[in-house]
Amino acid sequence: EVQLVESGGGLVQPGGSLRLSCAVSEFTVSTNYMNWVRQAPGKGLEWVSMIYPGGNIYYADSVKGRFTISRDISKDTVYLQMNSLRVEDTAVYYCARGLWHDYWGQGTLVTVSS
Amino acid sequence: EIVMTQSPATLSVSPGERATLSCRASQSISINLAWYQQKPGQAPRLLIYGASTRATGIPARFSGSGSGTEFTLTISSLQSEDFAVYYCQQYSDWPLTFGGGTKVEIK
Numbered sequence: 001e002v003q004l005v006e007s008g009g010g011l012v013q014p015g016g017s018l019r020l021s022c023a024v025s026e027f028t029v030s031t032n033y034m035n036w037v038r039q040a041p042g043k044g045l046e047w048v049s050m051i052y053p054g055g056n057i058y059y060a061d062s063v064k065g066r067f068t069i070s071r072d073i074s075k076d077t078v079y080l081q082m083n084s085l086r087v088e089d090t091a092v093y094y095c096a097r098g099l100w101h102d103y104w105g106q107g108t109l110v111t112v113s114s
Numbered sequence: 115e116i117v118m119t120q121s122p123a124t125l126s127v128s129p130g131e132r133a134t135l136s137c138r139a140s141q142s143i144s145i146n147l148a149w150y151q152q153k154p155g156q157a158p159r160l161l162i163y164g165a166s167t168r169a170t171g172i173p174a175r176f177s178g179s180g181s182g183t184e185f186t187l188t189i190s191s192l193q194s195e196d197f198a199v200y201y202c203q204q205y206s207d208w209p210l211t212f213g214g215g216t217k218v219e220i221k
Contacts, residue, residue, distance in 0.1 A: 045150075045152075047212065100160060101150070102160045104159075
């Protein structure tokens with residue numbers, strides 16, 4: 001069964017850093033488009049970042065220069081390093097597979113607050 | 115950035131009735147459009163990709179149509195489990211963008 005499991009969320013102060021992980025099973029991150037998508041409390045979905053099978057990387061303007069997506073093929077895990085966090089980054093962060101997102105994780109909550 | 119606009123924001127429908135949701139792109143995206151369903155406390159679920167192709171396991175009462183800038187998701191006969199929020203997303207150009215969502219509620 002295809003699974004994506006996010007971890008690493010929590011409470012962090014503005015300006016702080018956090019690294020999210022997304023461990024996958026029954027497929028490999030090296031041959032799939034992998035994404036991070038977030039959802040602020042009570043709001044809609046916002047695409048954050050994607051890493052291509054070939055390694056190309058794209059970001060939403062709202063996180064460019066602050067967030068970094070990466071992957072560890074040996075662990076079949078995708079990461080999102082989040083630096084210079086702002087209150088407006090507070091959201092549930094989902095990991096999702098594919099250009100159109102056919103599988104999603106359960107999400108991990110990131111709260112940025114003093 | 116391609117802006118995706120969904121309408122209406124809320125749709126009140128009785129069980130068994132037909133629901134028609136609209137999604138408009140600010141520029142042509144060909145058929146590079148997906149639809150998702152999200153229920154409270156759950157991750158989104160892919161319903162449609164390529165504007166009209168149902169994802170694996172999605173019932174035939176869900177159908178998608180359109181190309182270019184105008185798209186429609188139709189639920190032919192609403193079941194109780196279909197009351198949820200629906201999002202469209204374009205994957206034609208970067209950044210990928212979602213519409214604001216349409217909430218389908220019980221009338």
